[in-house]
Amino acid sequence: MSANLHDKDFHAWAIQQANLLKAGKLHEIDLDNLIEEIESMGASERNQLQNRLKVLIGHLLKWQFQPSFRTRSWNATIKEQRLSVIGLVEDNPSLKSILAERIAKAYPQGVYLAVKETNLDEKVFPSICPYSMEQLFDMGFFPGDC
Secondary structure (H helix, E strand, O other): OHHHHHHHOHHHHHHHHHHHHHOOOHHHOOHHHHHHHHHHHHHHHHHHHHHHHHHHHHHHHHHHHOHHHOOHHHHHHHHHHHHHHHHHHHHOHHHHHHHHHHHHHHHHHHHHHHHHHHOOOHHHOOOOOOOOHHHHHOOOOOOOOO
């Protein structure tokens, strides 16, 4: 019955599973779906991290490679993404161990975002991320600023 509820009303299923856990009725838990949902939650955090890194990197590239087009909006987006990534890692410290990997995966996506929004050729951008991890999260760092 729990598995069926999972498919028909996820919210009700989640409350039911929480109540079963609280009551210690482990034998009644929908274990397969519960495991799947917990694994999905971890994947969601990793995906959110990578997506925010993509936007951050894309805007840093735009900032660096199109200095005459810099706007307060770009500045705000860079700061917002930095704060979001920092907060995400603070709330999920285990993500720190995969930051370098996620930056490497997010970089080509950030390049694509910059290409799409600047109409610059992809070849203009470095083949690997030109920003150190420290620079990515330094609220005062903006590439090309002196």
